[in-house]
Amino acid sequence: MFNPRLGCSSISFRHQDLPAALRTITDLGFGEIDLGALPGVCDHVPYDLDAGAVAAVAAEVVASGLRVRSVNGDVGDLNAVLDAKGVAARERHLEALLTLTADTGARALVLPCGALSHDPVRSLEEDLDTIAAGLMYAGQRAAEFGVELWTESLHFLRFCWSLERAELLAQRLTGSGVGIVMDFSHIVAAGEDPLEYLRRHEGRISHIHLRDAVPGNINLSIGNGHADFAAGLRAAAAQGYTGHFSLELETRDVTHEERPAAAAKAASYITDLI
Template sequence: MTAAVPGTGTGTAAIDPRVGCSTISLRGLPLDDALRHIAAGGFTEVDLGALPGVCDHVPVPLPEQRVEPIADVVRASGLRVRTVNADIGPLEELASAPELIEDRLRPLIRLAQATGAPAITLPCGAHGTHSRDHADDEDAVRAVARALTLAAQATTSVGVALYAEAPHVLRLCSDLTRARRPAEASGTAPVGMVLDTSHVVASGGDCVEAARAFGGRLAHVHLRDAVPGDIHRSIGRGDVDFAALVRHLTTTGYDGHYSLELETHDVTDDQRPAEAARAGAVLSGLLRNAFPPAH
């Protein structure tokens, strides 16, 4: 049953400044073209995709000599950057190589600083590790937590926050139960959590429950629709109850931002810019209509 989303027709209202668009949404375009379409759609903020094999707008590993040219393209777009969403490699393995974590993060940190991005986002586990049995993944979870702690030390020491995205149905932390464990294992390490609505619903979870579970650690929200087992739906074409999530976050005082990550399979590439603008208008309307935080 597809969840109803108010106003899922063509969006014409202004995009709320808290609703950004990840360049992953237009990953088939060169970075400058993707940014141009995002700005033309009314957005003022982006996440930069740095995910090998998914979105290479920012290559990883990032050569030092590429940092300033990429930053120049971003600055020329006039768009703010909320986070550099990067996969620096399998954290389960990198946990035992802190120097490699620092080496791969260093140019990404420089890019974040050069573009004014307040945070870098990393995944919770290597791609393709979602088939692990819960009983067999404790060592891997602890390793991911160690890697995130090391990464947080490297970023926060120079004023850049570290976020981790979980759950992710194709990675170690594939559902809400697993997603909570690296955060718990990392203890007081300053790692914020990114909630991706599509991965929560595709893994059989509920977005409001996930937001409650992360509590004060929730730092950012990725927006895409989904049904169980399928994360590739456009906004309003799946089971995600966006209105309930926005209402919950508003009433609990969440002041972070949202980013459309429309890696969808139900629109063609040439439809993506218009689809992003439509989805941005829909989510902006939900934010405008959410009742204010309780006092």
């Protein structure tokens, strides 16, 4: 029904519990998902992710028959200064997320590009160094589980919120194997140009999230904002991008009852552009 490279993030139906969200996505005709594991954003994966919780979520996802492209998770602020207890807690949560990623057959775990703040904890350069080091370490651990590590950068709400900061982080990650997730909505919300983002990140992009936005607002349905998806997807294809796309419709301009129809409409539109 839709292009097989186009999936739907479970975040799009975060108001439903995980079984209901998976049924909705399946009924719409998608074959692939990104699994939301972001506390406070999407509770489909418990933050207290012990072995039992990992097994339960993985079993639910596998039983749905949906392919999983990535698990979109969080292990805390990667530019935070942690004591030994904090480091141990982060390590436990990273291992649990990587186990979930592997057990669901996902290709990658996605982690954020720093704290939910634009202000440095120490300094711009030191924070970028710390974030890059944390991502590269997570990438090394991911390889042990047979999966990849990606980071969503730029992200309008997080430390690497601008084109400049996203590029500085990408430069630090060069050669590390850590992939970059491009999100149209965060780029537009930051007042940046997706085409310039693509130019600066050529050859680095592993996955693309799709949602619309206007400057300052990331929560719009596709077609209700300023993102030029046609031009952006053409540019990505011209660069040789062969990865997948995911509708991450964490929108606030439709009711919950309207979400399935809005997702289907967006998927049909994007399918025509891929």
